[in-house]
Amino acid sequence: MAERPPAGGGVRILSVEDDALNRALLRATLARARDPRLARAQLIEAPSVADARRELAAAAFDLVLLDRRLPDGDGLLLATELRARAVGGRPRVVALTADTVAETREAAMRAGCDDMLPKPYVPQLLLDLLSGLLDEAAISRQPPDAGRRRSAG
Numbered sequence: 001m002a003e004r005p006p007a008g009g010g011v012r013i014l015s016v017e018d019d020a021l022n023r024a025l026l027r028a029t030l031a032r033a034r035d036p037r038l039a040r041a042q043l044i045e046a047p048s049v050a051d052a053r054r055e056l057a058a059a060a061f062d063l064v065l066l067d068r069r070l071p072d073g074d075g076l077l078l079a080t081e082l083r084a085r086a087v088g089g090r091p092r093v094v095a096l097t098a099d100t101v102a103e104t105r106e107a108a109m110r111a112g113c114d115d116m117l118p119k120p121y122v123p124q125l126l127l128d129l130l131s132g133l134l135d136e137a138a139i140s141r142q143p144p145d146a147g148r149r150r151s152a153g
Helices: 020-031 049-058 076-083 102-111 123-141
Strands: 012-016 042-046 063-066 092-097 115-118
Touching: 012 020, 012 049, 020 042, 020 123, 042 049, 049 076, 063 076, 063 123, 076 092, 076 102, 092 102, 092 123, 102 115, 115 123
Parallel strands: 012 042, 012 063, 063 092, 092 115
Antiparallel strands: none
16 A cells, blocks of 8 residues: 555545556656646555555545456445445546446446546546546535626625
């Protein structure tokens, strides 16, 4: 498990991935992101479902990136658990899996993933997807009248 970065706000990402090379690729991809939210994100790594559950119980995350095949179970089970959380308190979830058949995408969406990318992925596609999900999350947290000018009556 990766060392926990210092607290200080910003975007928090949980990567649930058992393969060390895939974790290294994600770290390198985020470090090169043009979106400063991603380039400065706090990345926590969990190599198993059990480790991910511990991390999710200990802290809130903005994004969760899930591998499907983990040593102790199917990563989509975590997506189902996260979907059960209140909509406003749920992180955005992306399945990153080498299992690319159409049924896997459908299963990921049913489980509660916001999207899925096949591995190996194009790093810029992942960064664009994550930036978009962060934008959507920010919009959904705004009060209904945010950004509207109140008219003087």
